[in-house]
Amino acid sequence: MKGTVFLKMRHRIQVQPNATVRLGDVAQVIANERMDELRRVPIYTVKKKDRNIVIIDVMHVMKTLLAVVPHVDVQLLGPSQTIVEVVYEKKRWGYLYVPVVWLLLFVGSGLAIMNFHEDVSMQQVQQRLYRVITGKEVVKPLWFQVPYSLGLGLGMILFFNHFFKKRINEEPSPLEVEMFQYQQSLDQYVIMHENKEAMRRMNDDS
Amino acid sequence: MIREFIVAFVGLAGGLAVGSGFVAFLTVLGVIPRLTQLTKTMKWIATYEWGVVLGAVVSSWISLRDPLFSFPPMLASVIGLCSGVFVGMLAAALTEVLNVFPILAKRLGIDEQIVILLMAMVFGKVAGSLFHWIYFVDR
Numbered sequence: 591m592k593g594t595v596f597l598k599m600r601h602r603i604q605v606q607p608n609a610t611v612r613l614g615d616v617a618q619v620i621a622n623e624r625m626d627e628l629r630r631v632p633i634y635t636v637k638k639k640d641r642n643i644v645i646i647d648v649m650h651v652m653k654t655l656l657a658v659v660p661h662v663d664v665q666l667l668g669p670s671q672t673i674v675e676v677v678y679e680k681k682r683w684g685y686l687y688v689p690v691v692w693l694l695l696f697v698g699s700g701l702a703i704m705n706f707h708e709d710v711s712m713q714q715v716q717q718r719l720y721r722v723i724t725g726k727e728v729v730k731p732l733w734f735q736v737p738y739s740l741g742l743g744l745g746m747i748l749f750f751n752h753f754f755k756k757r758i759n760e761e762p763s764p765l766e767v768e769m770f771q772y773q774q775s776l777d778q779y780v781i782m783h784e785n786k787e788a789m790r791r792m793n794d795d796s
Numbered sequence: 797m798i799r800e801f802i803v804a805f806v807g808l809a810g811g812l813a814v815g816s817g818f819v820a821f822l823t824v825l826g827v828i829p830r831l832t833q834l835t836k837t838m839k840w841i842a843t844y845e846w847g848v849v850l851g852a853v854v855s856s857w858i859s860l861r862d863p864l865f866s867f868p869p870m871l872a873s874v875i876g877l878c879s880g881v882f883v884g885m886l887a888a889a890l891t892e893v894l895n896v897f898p899i900l901a902k903r904l905g906i907d908e909q910i911v912i913l914l915m916a917m918v919f920g921k922v923a924g925s926l927f928h929w930i931y932f933v934d935r
Contacts, residue, residue, distance in 0.1 A: 639823070685906070692913070693916075696920035697920065702921075704925070704927070725865060733870070733876070734876035735925075735930075736926065737874070738880035739926045741884060742917070742922055745885040747884075748834065748916045768892060769910065772899070775897075776902075793809075
């Protein structure tokens with residue numbers, strides 16, 4: 591076969607344990623002939639010891655590909671590796687922790703805000719502010735403090751752009767951007783550290 | 797006369813330091829950009845800056861001179877709500893800087909329901925604050 595094969599590695603795929611990863615799974619392939627056959631070329635078989643992340647480097651794909659079709663010109667586009675995530679049976683027990691963590695966050699943030707108020711003498715400031723506004727001396731200016739407390743929650747929701755499930759507008763919230771960046775950093779890390787081809791050390795036994 | 801000048805100079809220097817620190821703090825937390833992004837009013841950003849500056853100046857004047865007005869308590873409620881929203885946004889921004897939620901959600905494997913964790917903090921803050929003002933201050 592003569593011709594060109596265009597290859598674009600996918601960023602991240604999910605497979606089942608012991609699955610055979612084929613070329614069509616890890617990459618988008620365009621060729622002028624035998625395209626379907628190429629897509630079925632097995633690239634890697636997931637083993638037990640791989641745990642849950644395998645990195646498939648494009649060089650490994652090339653090697654396999656050239657063994658099948660020796661005389662093609664392979665054009666690589668996009669990323670040079672694919673993160674293969676082995677999905678074992680969904681861990682439902684993760685949800686058991688949710689109430690505990692929820693309570694932890696609830697109590698913890700409540701305590702944190704109380705400490706903050708004490709720290710900055712919020713009570714005194716509010717008493718004084720209330721006196722300035724209304725001209726009356728009140729020990730517990732609840733007319734100020736209750737809206738203040740509700741506003742606290744409102745401000746947090748506003749910042750994260752969530753009105754419970756309903757969004758205020760289309761843009762991603764800072765939290766979603768933060769999640770995305772965190773995931774990107776994780777991906778970057780596994781690409782470097784789980785990929786045996788990426789690093790070569792002195793006296794490496796493996 | 798010279799003494800007054802020195803005092804004025806020290807006051808001015810202190811004010812400059814505190815004022816620039818305050819603005820730097822607000823900038824790091826990115827509350828104002830967030831508000832303009834939410835309301836799509838980027839071109840009013842200069843007005844918002846003046847809002848912050850005038851708010852700080854007027855408030856420091858009030859806290860130094862201690863004037864007395866006799867507005868209805870309803871106005872106190874409005875101001876209370878505003879300051880609550882502001883502090884809430886500061887708190888949210890701080891949590892975001894510390895990257896608490898992404899790590900927690902990832903560990904628990906509930907990436908989709910991250911809003912549950914967020915709500916825990918929101919309700920925690922509101923409940924903690926109400927508890928503080930209504931009950932805790934009397935003890």
